[in-house]
Amino acid sequence: MKLILATTVILTAATFLLTACTSDSGANEIAVERAQATAEAAIIDRNNAISERDAAIQRADQAERSANRLAAIKERGDVVCATGNDTPGFHSLDASGKSIGFDVDLCRAVAAAVLGDADAVEFRFTDLVERGPALQSGEIDLMNLTTTWTSTRDVAWGNFAPVMFYDGQGFMATKASGVTSALELGGAAVCVTAGTTTELNLADYFRQNNLDYSPTVFEQSDVAFDSYTAGQCDAFTTDRSALASLLTTLPNPDEHLILPEIVSEEPLTPVIPHGDEAWFDVVKIVMAGIIYAEAYGIDSTNVDAMAAGDNIKAKRLLGSEGDFGQEALGLEKTFMQDVIKQVGNYGEIYERNLGVNGIGLPREGRNDLWINGGQIYAAPLR
Numbered sequence: 001m002k003l004i005l006a007t008t009v010i011l012t013a014a015t016f017l018l019t020a021c022t023s024d025s026g027a028n029e030i031a032v033e034r035a036q037a038t039a040e041a042a043i044i045d046r047n048n049a050i051s052e053r054d055a056a057i058q059r060a061d062q063a064e065r066s067a068n069r070l071a072a073i074k075e076r077g078d079v080v081c082a083t084g085n086d087t088p089g090f091h092s093l094d095a096s097g098k099s100i101g102f103d104v105d106l107c108r109a110v111a112a113a114v115l116g117d118a119d120a121v122e123f124r125f126t127d128l129v130e131r132g133p134a135l136q137s138g139e140i141d142l143m144n145l146t147t148t149w150t151s152t153r154d155v156a157w158g159n160f161a162p163v164m165f166y167d168g169q170g171f172m173a174t175k176a177s178g179v180t181s182a183l184e185l186g187g188a189a190v191c192v193t194a195g196t197t198t199e200l201n202l203a204d205y206f207r208q209n210n211l212d213y214s215p216t217v218f219e220q221s222d223v224a225f226d227s228y229t230a231g232q233c234d235a236f237t238t239d240r241s242a243l244a245s246l247l248t249t250l251p252n253p254d255e256h257l258i259l260p261e262i263v264s265e266e267p268l269t270p271v272i273p274h275g276d277e278a279w280f281d282v283v284k285i286v287m288a289g290i291i292y293a294e295a296y297g298i299d300s301t302n303v304d305a306m307a308a309g310d311n312i313k314a315k316r317l318l319g320s321e322g323d324f325g326q327e328a329l330g331l332e333k334t335f336m337q338d339v340i341k342q343v344g345n346y347g348e349i350y351e352r353n354l355g356v357n358g359i360g361l362p363r364e365g366r367n368d369l370w371i372n373g374g375q376i377y378a379a380p381l382r
């Protein structure tokens with residue numbers, strides 16, 4: 001309303017100048033042009049000021065919602081965690097309808113840390129296109145949804161915790177097609193999910209290699225994959241770990257091939273809404289805790305013995321000696337005992353879901369601990 005009023009006033013002033021100066025037509029035109037330019041500039045300034053003010057109000061609202069999120073979670077009694085339910089190994093439902101998977105366990109680890117109960121999680125099944133809005137609205141506390149950390153998302157979506165799984169994008173095609181390399185996909189129809197890094201990398205890869213293709217884009221990744229298996233596309237593309245995961249859901253996995261090319265970097269991390277640094281610290285430190293627990297040899301079966309043992313670093317992590325800032329974070333000194341007893345260390349979480357007892361992805365290379373030559377590493381706990 002204020003905007004309309006201001007615009008009217010400025011335009012009226014311009015019209016007044018136009019009508020008031022009709023005697024000298026040359027000077028008059030210049031004056032009119034100047035007046036109009038000034039009026040337009042004023043409108044633009046005004047519009048900018050209004051959108052800046054609206055953005056500030058939105059930011060303040062969000063800050064209020066997320067300020068002291070830890071206190072709100074403790075009062076509410078659960079952690080609201082956005083995840084999915086259709087990528088075995090990362091997030092799926094077991095026979096009883098319970099959420100399981102690597103992403104799910106990272107949500108559970110945070111709940112065990114802050115509430116002492118890994119089951120105190122409200123899972124919000126979120127489509128990939130809804131990930132940004134879900135974080136921006138502040139309605140979730142945490143997201144674990146095969147989400148790649150990128151610069152744009154870091155600015156626009158939320159804060160990204162340590163990388164918990166290193167991935168890269170790949171392609172799947174049927175063996176019957178005879179395709180053995182992504183470079184043979186010229187002219188192919190490729191099924192892909194909207195709102196993903198996948199969609200963007202697909203465009204880069206084909207353009208870089210001067211290949212034509214037609215993307216067939218779906219809002220839901222299970223529909224995209226079903227369309228590929230139903231023969232609507234020549235290839236399907238997503239993170240390679242997800243390709244391996246989806247293969248396990250097929251009655252005839254041997255009929256498909258994951259092509260050798262890895263066309264992008266996909267570091268997958270937990271994400272939390274912007275606006276609450278203390279909560280961001282909590283999530284980062286819980287992730288560090290499960291990583292260092294593995295490095296120190298603490299697992300779900302030996303927590304009590306390690307807490308009473310003589311490994312100083314293990315004792316500090318478990319809260320039986322020293323301190324690494326637990327109380328300053330607003331957590332119990334022994335919170336990592338709850339996490340490791342109830343959810344396990346990084347290696348246990350990996351093997352249960354992604355490794356030998358899950359979808360069978362060998363844990364070698366980047367997803368091994370730094371002490372074994374991998375890249376799984378986080379801020380030391382001290």
Ligand SMILES: N[C@@H](CCC(=O)N[C@@H](CS)C(=O)NCC(=O)O)C(=O)O
Nearest residue numbers: 084087128146147148196197221242
């Ligand atoms: N890492 C990429 C791709 C993520 C992705 O496509 N994830 C799929 C893997 S199939 C998924 O989790 N889908 C589950 C869902 O849509 O609920 C990103 O962050 O954009």
